[in-house]
Each structure stands twice: as structure tokens, then as C-alpha cells.
Amino acid sequence: MLNTFIFPNQSKNNHICLLKLFLVLTPNEVMEDLPGTKQQLESVKHLIADLRDRFEEYLIKQAFKGYPAILEGPTQHIMGLKGKRIRPILLLSTCEMFGGEIEDAMGPASAIEIFHNFSLVHDDIIDNADTRRGAEAVHKKYGLHNAILVGDGMLLHSFIQLSKSRTDNLKDLLRVFNKAASEVIEGEQYDVNFETQDKVSEEEYMLMIKNKTSVLLAASLQLGAIIGNASVEDQQHIYDFGLNLGLAFQIKDDYLDSYGDTSFGKRIGGDILQNKKTFLLITAMNNASRSDLEEIKRLSSEKDEAKKISDMLAIFDRLNVKGKTFSKMEQLYSTSMKSLNKLSIEEEKKSVLKTLAEMIYNRSR
């Protein structure tokens, strides 16, 4: 259990834990715009920081006991780059929301985080990425062969961590983890295939981002729910909630890259410059006339960066890509809210989650 909650008018603050997770997805400026929640949000920030500290301590002191010494260097390199730890925090908080013990969830939480980092090590090889979180990618620093093996060792170790769970829910945890892990690898394979694929349908794109991003977030929520002894129905609802919110979040990422607020100095058009197959580009291509398609193809090798961005945005405008993307996000948000409404937790807790989902949705705007 979390030790110190400084949240007003709450004796039991389980639902706050879930709140925390989504706040990390929400920028300060949006949080601060919400009236009357400033004190709450400060408390929540403390809770996230506390949970992250506890997880980090487990990761350093416990999670790699018995790990092959020969793989330690590159493993510490990638794990030490300290991502936001969104997945384990999601898992731990959901567990607590349903009344489970944080200690019971540390093994599965580290399994999820180690698995996620394994996927980064192998993805960086496949994507020819030189850097990761501002540091050298593992295959750049340690070479291809070491990166393959360390990834294998980490994938394996995620199962070793998961296997430490209590026997009475181990089979369920393995089922959820196995399915998500399998889908992540499947998603990466789709992504590899997209590289050489002329046309990608919206359905294919959605399947890819679902597998590459959303399923692991959704599975984190479900694993936490299992450890917290949630009903099978609630497990499914929280999974669906996470899946659709994750999809909305992913598409929002694409959206903001072209239509984000530039008043904070954020640059627009990075994805366009990289010819990245985003939801926007795929929507454009799937709605383009032959001449638009030829123009898109020509722009992919345009050297003038400012012209490349403005010409592509003009095509997006012509094809109503902004509206179509926005409508997709709205649909995903609505689906995730439906799952949230089905969750058999107290209305009070539900309303917090609703507020949260709204905040994420508003940010997408």
C-alpha cells in the first residue's frame, strides 16, 4: 500500500492511482487550466513520484537478481535510461485501485517494463535507430550481436519476473502477458512490412499501432486488475478502456505533430519531413486522387523542408485529413468511455476516471 496520501476528503484513494497514470500523459498547461483541481493534481503528482521511486528501487535491488552477469552492461544501459515507467505505474495503481497489494504486483510490473525495454533494443536494430532517449542505442554502443542477445535475455527475464507471481493467479497473468507480448512482436513485424508496402489501409495502420503500443498499456491495466482480484468482467472493461485510450493517444501524437500548439515553441512537421507513415499520411493517401498521390510521392523527395511541410499540409487540408483524424479520435474516446461506464466500481471513482479521460481528450483537441 502507498504510505502517505495527501489528497483532500478521501479516506481510501485507490482510484487516484489510476488517475496518476493518465496525468503523466497530460501536459502541465492542460492540468493547470482545469479549475479547482490544482491541489488534487499536486497530490497526484506526489503519488506518481512515490510509486515511481518504489518501482525504481525494486528494479535496482530485486528485479535482476540471478540475471546473467555477462549481459548486465547493455541491460543496465537501456534500463538506466529511465523511461517514464508508465506501464509499471499503470499496473501498480490499478492493482491498488482494486484493493490489491503493491508488493504482489512488483514482479509483474517489472516484467512489463523489462519486456518493453527488450522491445526497444530489438526495434532500434530493426529501425536502424542510432539513439534512444538521448543516448546511444544498445546496438550502436555494444554491437549487433550483443544487442540481439541482450534483447533475448531481457525478453526471457520478463518471464522470469512474471513467474515469481503467486501460484493462484499465475496462469491468468501468463495468459494476458503472453497475448500482449505476442501482439507486440506481431505489430513490429507489420511495421517492418509497411516499410516496403506502397499502400497501407487504415485498418492495417490501426492494427499496427494497437499491437505496437496499446496492447501493452491495456495489458498493464489488466494485470493490475488480476492481482487486485477484479472480476473477469472488470478486467475486460479496464483492458478495453486502456486499449482505446491508448489508440486515441497514439493518433493524437500523429495529429499534434502536424496540428499541435506552436505557442510553446514546439516544431511542426517532423513526421512529414521523415516521410513517416502516420495516421494523417495514410488517411491522405487513402483519400487522394491520382494527381494528389503523385504530388505526395514527389514531396517525399522534396529537399526544401519548409516547402515540403507546407505543401503536404495543403494536401491534408484539401482532403480534410484534420477533420477525419479528429473524428477518429472522438470515436476511440467514446469507445473507451463506454468501457469505463461498465466498470463495477463506485460512481465516485468512476467520475475521477471520467474526468481523466476528458482531460486526455481535451488535450487531443
Add this chain to the structure above:
Amino acid sequence: MLNTFIFPNQSKNNHICLLKLFLVLTPNEVMEDLPGTKQQLESVKHLIADLRDRFEEYLIKQAFKGYPAILEGPTQHIMGLKGKRIRPILLLSTCEMFGGEIEDAMGPASAIEIFHNFSLVHDDIIDNADTRRGAEAVHKKYGLHNAILVGDGMLLHSFIQLSKSRTDNLKDLLRVFNKAASEVIEGEQYDVNFETQDKVSEEEYMLMIKNKTSVLLAASLQLGAIIGNASVEDQQHIYDFGLNLGLAFQIKDDYLDSYGDTSFGKRIGGDILQNKKTFLLITAMNNASRSDLEEIKRLSSEKDEAKKISDMLAIFDRLNVKGKTFSKMEQLYSTSMKSLNKLSIEEEKKSVLKTLAEMIYNRSR
């Protein structure tokens, strides 16, 4: 349970199953030289073939249900090259020897075989091997990125198959499987490091072959024992038995490459030509004078193949490499026999295993 046993004077032939496994390691000529066992051996051969067929059927019809379709091609390629299936046959037979049901062991047996094949896919990348079992290596046929991902998918799928085991022994199965799998990856990393390492100690070499080869054989035996409800002590004895017999077998492989019987047309010296760091070369280097070491170094780039082999064998003779290797095998054999003697199964069954171990040992001579 196996349907038809045609073994004389045996109502319950569980111990025969274990026999079968080791026979696949033993060439026909040795088997046929053993007096009075010809009929027995024919029966055993049938039993192996039957068990392999049943496993193959499971592999084709059951083991890849739910596997990502997008990974199927390369997976079928490597799995379809049909190795000897030694590990699953070991597992299934040991299970039956201890009174377990073959059907309960099919999931773990396929987990071991899929894991083994995953390790081949990634090892072939790391070893720059173009071929595997006479066909193209996965990374040659499908490219590096696909080979990394398919390996990941197979590693993951081995856990999915293992997870299908009965809940009451799942935790034990995972513990044994996790440990072996982790050691296999550790062993491959040792092997990678050896490439750039001038001197390899005997201890390092033994650790590497233990991890790369023996632990998975030993774990196969132990997993079978767990499913057959063997005692913890017997699980350990059968593990140790397999581990040391595996080591003896591995060193024998090195030994025969230089000192094997050439009367059946087998070529001698392949490892020497490849500058492979075998037990023999390592023993030579660790016992060599400075001038011998210089000679060994010079020979590594010798172009005349016949001269390279005969000069290296002369160094081996000078340093008594043959005797030292033989003595190492004898020691490993003796250790494996001690574990066998501790096994709490009927003397009659034990005597069969003893005969088997002797056959393997005689072959090493």
C-alpha cells in the same frame, strides 16, 4: 501412453523410453556390435520413431495454434527442417518412465523444441552461418530483421506452450525452463566473447558448452520427471545425469573430429581447418610452450589444408591432448553414472540406463 510396445519380457516398459533417447546418439554400427540385444534395439528404434511421429503431429496440428500468421513463413522454414527432436523425445520418455501421461507433456516438449529452434535462428545470425541443416539459414532466406523478430516470436511462443501445462506443476516447470533458457542465452554470449578472446580457460569452455548444449538436454529430462511426478531428489539426479552425459557427448564431438574412426569414410580435421576453439585446441593452448603457441597461431592462417591438419595433430600429440581429452570424458562419464546410481527407480530399470550410458561411453572411445 504409448500404444504398442513390442519389447520382450516387459509388461511395463517405461524405462525403455529413456533408452530410446540415448540410442539416437549412438550409431548403428555400435548398436549392432552389442551381442544379444539386436531384437531389443529394433523395438526401441520403433518406439523412438513412434514417439517422434506423435510429437511431430502435435507440432503441426496443435503447437502453433494462435501463433501470429505474419511470422508463419520463417517459423515453418526452421521448424520444418526437422531436427532429430532429441529434446522433446527425452522429455516425453522421461515423463513416461516416471509414470506420467504423454499428453500432459506435449506442451512442455514443444516449448523445449521451439525454444531450441529460436536459439538456432538467432545463433545463425550471430555466427554468420549461411546454412542450417542443409537449408538456408532464416536470416539468409528472410533477411536480418525478419530473423530477429521471428526468433523473438518463437522464444515467446515457447513460453506460451509451456504455460498450457497443468496449474499444479506450472511453477516448477517454469522454474526449470527459465533457468535453462537463461543459461542457454548466457552460453551464447560467452561464445560471442570467445571470438575476440585470445585465451580461453578449460573452465570457461566447460561453462560455455554446459550452457549452450547440456542444460537444455538436462532440463528436458527434468521437465519430463516433473510431469511424471518424480521426487525432487530424482529430478535432480536425472538432471545431473543428463548434464554430465551431455558434456561428455559434446567433448566427444570435438574428440571424434580429430580422432574419429575414418573407416566409414568420415573426414578428420574439419574443426582444425575452421580454427574452431574446441576442447582439444583449448587444452593444447593451455598446455603449450611459447614456441608451440606461436606455431598454433601460425597454423591458423596456413593455406595448405593437409599440412594444417597434420601439423596441428602433431602439436596435439606432443602435448598429450588426446589423453587429456579422453580423461576428461572418463571423469564426466563417471559423474553421470554416480547420479544414475542415486535414482530411486528399480534396479532393473537402472541397469538398462547403465547399459545405455556404457554404450555412449564406448562410442566415445
